[in-house]
Amino acid sequence: MSLNVVNLVGRVGFDPEVRYFESGKVKCTFTLAVNRRSRNSDEPDWFNLEMWDKTAEVAANYVKKGRLIAVQGSLKIEKWTDRNTNAERSKPVINVSRLDLLGSKRDNEPGLVSGYSGGNDEF
Structure with missing residues (x-):
């Protein structure tokens, strides 16, 4: 049996970067700061x-730097070759499948979406 599930709650590090592709796909990236319990x-x-896609669009429209959010997704390791040094590089990335916007009512704008799951409701 294999299991790759990551759950995080934290604050957004910078406004989301959004890319639209000719294929119609949408990709959104940003960082999340998570405090340790200790x-x-x-x-x-x-x-x-x-x-990606609808979850990315929701993030692009409602997520801003400093916003408290919760995410669920899976861990993947991106690998590439550095163009300058030809060294192999890698970094961990959370591929988010569910996004929940958290915080007080004061933080939320009227009509704000409180959560979106990218079509997979089996959590």
């Missing part, structure tokens, strides 16, 4: 997030 560390852990 009080020994003031520095958050940073995660790279990637979402």
